[in-house]
Amino acid sequence: MENYYKRKEPSSSTPINVVEMEDLPFDPFDIPRITQYNPNQRDEIRRQYWLRGPSQPRVSACRYCLKCALPFCGHDETDDSLFKGNFLELMDLILSQNEELRKLPKAPGNNKMVSPYIQKDVVKYFKQEVLECIFKEIGDDIFALLVNESSDVSKKEQMAIVLRYVDxxxxxxxxxxxxxxxxxxxxxxxxxxxxxFFAKHNVSLSQLRGQGYDGASNMRGEFNGLKAKILDENNSAHYVHCFAHQLQLVVVAVARKHLAIVNFFDKLAVLMNVVCASCKRKDILLEMEKERVEKEIGSGIIETRRGLNQELSLIRPGDTRWNSHYKTLSRLIEIFPSILKILEYVKEEGTNGSSQNQAHGLLKYLKSFDFVFYLHLMFHILGFTNILSQALQRKG
Incomplete structure (x- = not known):
């Protein structure tokens, strides 16, 4: 099965009496068993097998799914299913546009060349071709290694490997x-x-000139970390801790040392839950912001050009990306009046006592001097760190 993808497509011959595929319950590339047919028949059988199997339809469908990061399989792949999955639906689309493929003799039983094993084979060879191109481009030149490990949704530890090099x-x-x-x-x-991994792809550790990991002890440990073990074999593989990550760690460490700042971001998290947790409240906020933007555009207060005035609601910050906190604070300052109106609505019209109590407390806090001071202070500080972080992440 693995080798037939590498075979060249047989040439088409003049029209002949085609042998039905139902009469051939064997691999048409199996030379000892196909010699019983005349040369013209053998060429045509191979051509049909190629069209049905490893030719463009399957490869094109797999290429499209991989490029768009789409799942191959569907929940119901039976013939009468309304949606059989991306791969099979693409196959049907391709076949509907290709008369030659539609006229091919039907294969016996389930021999349709669309099973998950066929799909995985095609994907595997895509992977091999891509990796061969990358390692061929590196050749005997030097490169840097970037590694990070994390558990996936199935609780399996996965290590991602990235190579940085000059083409x-x-x-x-x-x-x-x-x-x-x-x-x-x-x-x-x-x-x-x-x-x-290096041995499998014929890459030498002596070509390594840089290491890039996070600050975990198993990665950057001075004596027993991954960095140290690689340096024992290649002292030219210098370790560099990502500067953007270091900057983020500094911001987090400094923020946690001030209880008032910690309390400020805790209140911000509660605000996000009260305002954005309900679809009804989000819709009200969107309508308020839409009216405000239309009014200010009509008055000439704000500019209109591509990319402006797109986000009309709060942006939930990420726990591990403090750049996202800057965007949240920026948006909060911009829509602050609408946020107060939403909290007033929850306080007066809410049906949940807990949400009403949270809205009452947030209204009191948002109107305090401490909140306004810390809001503008952190917006000012994170504005500088955001510029620096983007500069550190810029491609060299």
Whole structure:
């Protein structure tokens, strides 16, 4: 099964009496069993098998699903299903546009070349081709290694491997080359997995000139971390902790040292829950902001051009990305009057006593001097760190 994807497409011959595929319950590339047919018949049988199997329809459908990051399978893949999944629906679309494929003799039984095994085979060869291009581009040149590990939704530890190198045109590239399952996250286990990955793709550790990990002890430990174990074999593989990540750690550490700032962001989290948790409240906020924007555009207070006035609601900040806090504060300052009206609505019209109590407390806090002071203070500070963080993440 694996090898037929690599075969070249047989050439088409003059019209002949085609042997029905139902009469051929074997691989048409199986030479000892196909020699019983004359050469013209053999060529035509191989051509039909190629069209049905590893030719453009399956490859094109797989390429589209991979490029768009779409799932291949559907919940119901039976013939009478309204949606059989992205892969099978694309196959039906391709076949409906190709008369030659539609006229092919039907394969016996379930021999339709659309099983998950066929799909996985095609995807696997896509992966091999991409990796071969990346490692061919690197060649014997030097590169840097970027690694991070995390558990997926199934609670399996996965190690992502990215290589950073300079291509033949002098451009810096960062290519994701693999996701490796690791049974444990110790530095020795990670080092063993990296060695196995390099050996599989004929890459030497001596080519390594840089390491980039997060600040976890198993990664950057001075004596037993992954950094140290690689440096023991190659002292030219210098370790660099991501500057943007360091900046974020500094901001988090400084913010946690001030109880008033911690309380400010805790109140901000409660505000997000009260205002954005309900679809009805979000709709009210959107309508308020829409009316405000239309009114200010008509008065010439705000400008109108592409990209402006797009976001009409609060942006929930991410726990691990403090740049998102800056966007939230910026949006809060812009729609502050509408936020107060929403809280007044929840306080007066709400049916949940807990939400009404939270809205009452938030109204009192949002109108205090402390809130206004910390809001503008953190907006000012995070504005500088946001510019710096974006500069640190800019491609070289």
């Amino acid at each position: 033949a045109h002098g451009l810096i590239k960062e290519s994701f080359v693999g996701l490796v399952h690791v049974k444990e996250t110790s530095s020795l286990s990670l080092k063993t997995s990296i060695d196995s």
